Amino acid sequence: VGPSGAGKSTIASMLLHFYEPDSGTVYFDERPAREFPLSQLRRQMAFVPQDVILFGGSIKENIAYGKPDASDEEIIAAAKNANAHEFVKRFPEQYETIVGERGIKLSGGQRQRIAIARAILKDPAILILDEATSSLDSESEQLVQEALGRTSFVIAHRLSTIRNADKIVLIDKGIVSESGTHAELMNHNGLYRKLNDMQFDFGMVTQSPTNELTISDAEGVQEPLQSKS
Structure with a gap:
């Protein structure tokens, strides 16, 4: 999660090798991405953008x-x-x-x-959803995400989408300021909790889907996760 415009979609594009990182390395199964043929990587991934x-x-x-x-x-x-x-x-x-x-x-x-x-x-082994459920209601979004059944990177506007993620990473001013599960970050009482409470106050928080590694685009938050650097 992180502020709008912080580069969430850019990170998704780096996973697909549309862009190369200026520094650091993307890893798959503890192997640098550059060790895999591009065609092999892309066969193992599927990407769904917001603008289908x-x-x-x-x-x-x-x-x-x-x-x-x-x-x-x-x-x-x-x-x-x-x-x-x-x-x-x-x-x-x-x-x-x-x-x-x-x-x-x-x-x-x-x-x-x-x-x-x-x-x-x-x-695919890896599914990347870039705001791909933004036009769905919360119930439909939950049904879709419960059916994914694979490693998923999800860029989402609603924080409810990421509440059951295996790991949430919060980027603030270019650095990792918080990471953990939803419960851990709520107990931390930092920026993630403030963003969650803000969306809850506006009625945006609903029961969330299951098991995703997610990158969320709440108003005021932005992008995670680079495998290693």
Whole structure:
């Protein structure tokens, strides 16, 4: 977590090797990222941005982009895990529904669920969600995150999203000022607690999802986590 504009999305991009760090090293399984072929790393990761990109084909084709040889059963299972199946069934043509250029015929939340289903279908070892549940209500967000079932980096505006993270890292003025679980940081009575209390006062805190390593973008907080440096 950390202030807006502190570089959360940049860190996600470094995991995918869109950028190289100016200093320090990104590690995977205690090995420097540079020791892995780029294609191998990216095969093991899936990335869902806030501004989802869909192409003008069917819902089925957009989900199957994550695994072109997927069966109908696999596509439907991924959609269910992304909490997309119910709204897809309401369309007259269901999974054959054409979404329009960039998914214009779908709402923001529907586009996000289709993109998450695509990522789940790919079955990556690491899933990176960059504000990818921002258009979902809290209940839908929780259902999606409970279905992730893998190492996940989540950039999120709502602190409720990260409350059950394995580790939360708070960056303040370019340094790690706090780290730990939600309970540990709340007991610390520092900036994280102030941010949490602020969101709670505005009714933003709800029961959160499970098991994520998360980078959160609360108003006034910003970015974590670089593996090692």
